[in-house]
Amino acid sequence: MKLILLWVLYSIALSVGLVRSGLRFRTAPSSRRSASRPTRVLIIGATGGTGRQLVTQALARGHAVTAFVRNRSKLAIEHLQLRIIQGDVLDYSSVEAAVRGQEAVISALGHKQYFWPTRILSEGTRNILRAMESHGVPRFVCETSLGLGDTVGRMGLYYSFFVIPFILPFYFWDKTRQERLIAMSKVDWVIVRPGALTNGEKRNAYQHGPMIGSFIWTVRISRADVADFMLNQLSENTYLQSTPGVCW
Numbered sequence: 001m002k003l004i005l006l007w008v009l010y011s012i013a014l015s016v017g018l019v020r021s022g023l024r025f026r027t028a029p030s031s032r033r034s035a036s037r038p039t040r041v042l043i044i045g046a047t048g049g050t051g052r053q054l055v056t057q058a059l060a061r062g063h064a065v066t067a068f069v070r071n072r073s074k075l076a077i078e079h080l081q082l083r084i085i086q087g088d089v090l091d092y093s094s095v096e097a098a099v100r101g102q103e104a105v106i107s108a109l110g111h112k113q114y115f116w117p118t119r120i121l122s123e124g125t126r127n128i129l130r131a132m133e134s135h136g137v138p139r140f141v142c143e144t145s146l147g148l149g150d151t152v153g154r155m156g157l158y159y160s161f162f163v164i165p166f167i168l169p170f171y172f173w174d175k176t177r178q179e180r181l182i183a184m185s186k187v188d189w190v191i192v193r194p195g196a197l198t199n200g201e202k203r204n205a206y207q208h209g210p211m212i213g214s215f216i217w218t219v220r221i222s223r224a225d226v227a228d229f230m231l232n233q234l235s236e237n238t239y240l241q242s243t244p245g246v247c248w
Contacts, residue, residue: 011165015152021176022149023183023191025210026242037235038103038139042066044089044128045108047074049199050143053227054106055082061231068098089124092131099131104139104234108227117170122177129185140189141233142182143226144175146213146245151193154213154245159196179243188240190233194226195219195247202228203248212245219247 041058045051046067052075058065059079066083069075075084087094089109099105105128111120125142132140147155147164155164164172182189195213202224213219229246233239 011161014165014169015160018148018172018176019150019152021173021180022152023179023243024150025244038063040064040066040101040103041234042068042098042102042105042137043108044068044098044105044124045110046084047071048108048110049197050108050110050223050226050230052077053223054108054230057224057227057231058106066098066102068095089127090120092127095124095127096131096134099128099137100135102135102137104141105132105137106230106234107140107142108230109143114167114171118174119177121171121174122181125178125181129181129187132187133185138188139234140182140185140187141192141230142178142189143192143194143230144179144243145172146193146195146219146247147172148175148179148193149243150210151213151243151245153215154219155195156214156218157216158218160215183241190239190241191243192226192230192233193243193245195221195245197226198222200224204228206246206248208244208246209239210244212247221247 041063043054046055047069055065055067055077059081064081067075068085072084072086085098109124153160179191196218198220200222206221206225
């Protein structure tokens, strides 16, 4: 009984910390006009599940895509409009080389170092933003997650009381740092917070905006639909400088 009580108290304390440290949804500045559609797009984390969907769908939309990867062999996509750059997001020089000449950057950066403190997401994003500001690249779209800031608890009970507190606490703290760095940057940014990710088909029918998710049930969305929503943000200002959630 005591263990269960400690488990609940720890989960609640973590949730409070993520709320206090995280970002809140903000309405896009009314003075902004519609963004032009970028042609040259850099995709960070292109070998992950969402990243591969981003590459495939961006090419289908006619973008000239640069995929930034740690291991070229993990991206089995060939296209005349695709350029692959191998590098490490923690190495500023390789990030800068990839960012140079781009018109927009999309990040689906992730990793699997869940069980010890890490700053891969935040430090990698710091390098991306620094390079973007240095080379005048205006638009940044970044994937994080529901369960941060004002969406804490909206992944459902299973994530709020088990997955996040016991498997992903360090990961989510770093995502919080990542979001704060983006919010302090000088670029035009959109932070996309999806629900639990699946490998399902693209439905082209999903909810997005503030107050998305459920405090009870696990909310999900396919990586294909997340990629679709993220690519839409390249030329839309509805969620500029804000943190829309997205789920089925």
